[in-house]
Each structure stands twice: as C-alpha cells, then as structure tokens.
Amino acid sequence: MTPTLRTQERADDELALAHQLLDGLDQRSNTLLAQIAALIKDAGGDGVTDRAQHLHADIEATGLPFLHRFVELALAFHHAVRGEDQDLAATIDRLCELTATGDFAYFTDIAHFMAGLPLPSPTATRWIDGPDAVRARWQHLVQDRRTLLGAAE
Template sequence: MRGRAPRIPSCGTRRAQLCTCWGAAAAWNSGPCPAATTPRNLNIDITGAGLPFLHRFVELALAFHHAVRDEHQDLAAGIGRLRALTASGDFAYFVDIAHFMAGLSLPGPSAIRWTETEEGVRSAWRGKVQARQEHLHTGA
C-alpha cells in the first residue's frame, strides 16, 4: 500500500483510548484525581462514546486505587459494582483480581481457572498494590 496515508482511528476509537488511558493514569497515580478525570467524568465519557464495556475497566482501576489507599468501604462498593458489570461472565475474573489486590478472601469458590496457581495470581496482584503503597510512602 505504497503512497497511502496511514489510517487515522475514528473519533470513537480515540475517545475509547483516551478513556482507557485516563482510567489507567488515575489508578497508577492513586492520589486525588484531577477534576477532568474523575470516575464520574470517565463514566460519562464512556457512556457518551457508546462503549459501556469500558465501565468495568474503570471499576477495576478504582479497585486498585482504593486498595492502595486502604479505602475499605469504597473498595467494597466498587467490588459490588464490578460484580454487577461482569454478571454476564465477561471479565468475571476482574472481581477476583479486585479481591486479590485488597488482600481479601473470595466470598466463595471462584469459577475462574487461572493459567497459574490462584495463589500465584493473588500474590502478583497484591504485590502490585504493596509496591505502589511503598512508592507513595517513600516518594521513591
């Protein structure tokens, strides 16, 4: 395809990428969110873009954020929303990951079959939260 300009993603695709990036940045920061990237605004943008499947990614990012900040009530509420958003079975493992990040036991047996041991997956996700907590506490 010599001589052709590269394909530019549609506005909807760019908007979806922006929403995903905002959610990831908010999670990684684990500090106060700038007004433009609050979860409420992200969810409005996701709905406006017609991409409802992205709501579960925002909730998972928030679970990380709340786990890092030890915000247990917000985390429990987020896990409930995440459970509702994954009730169809798509991305149901996000609920397990949210529990793992917070160091919480699963409420019952999980239907998820991991490619590694569940304990290994749990340890990896909890380790990410602990590393971020350490980074925030030491400023390193």
C-alpha cells in the same frame, strides 16, 4: 533512581505518546482506555475518584458501556492502595454487577486479590499459576504502589 520510579516515568512517557497519537482521531474506545491507564498509574493519589466519575460520564456519552468495568477495576486498585475498605467494598459490588454475565468476571477475582479478601464464592476462573500466586502478585503491586507513594511524600 529506583526501578519503580523508572517504571513510573516510562508509564508517563507511554501515556503521553498514546495521547499524542490518538489526538484528532475518532478512536473513543482507545482514548478512554488510555485515560483509564492513567487512572491506574495514578492510583493512590488525589483526584482519582473524581477523574473516574468523569470517565464514567464520558463512557455513557460515547455509548461504550463495556469500559465501565475497566474504570471500576482501576478504582479497586486505587482504594486498595489507600486502604479505603468501604469504598473498595462498594467498588467490588459495582464490579460484580458489571461482570455478572461472565464477561470479565476475573476482574472481581483480581479486585478481591488486591484487597486481600477471600473470594465470596468459587470462581470459574482458572489461573495458570494458581490463585495463590496470582493473589500474591496483585497484593505485591498494591504494596509497591504504597511504597512509591510513601517515598514521594
């Protein structure tokens, strides 16, 4: 078994445990975050966009709008993995709107890094290892996910 598949199985186990522990509790934020983590785990697969739309509706219903930006970041990863440039551009636009106040503004940098796109303007984010190293890591994650999906076909 490859390390990537072991990581995938571990993520499945941890998400199942999170759902088991949260079941029956009124921890809407944590429950929704666990569902967002599941989107990230499944990025590049079928049904992710539909699940994200349902999550957006659930987020609205629970009154936790700060979670929208997490869903959009998960969608950016999904679209980057699939090479869906138009969907990725639309997702980045929504993410920019959701982070316009400066809260989580680094999410837009990450989305650009995953897509291999230049930043549209100078960023206020200061990366410990510098933006080039961070960009390379995010692009590596996208490539690893593509490789995993190719191996599963």
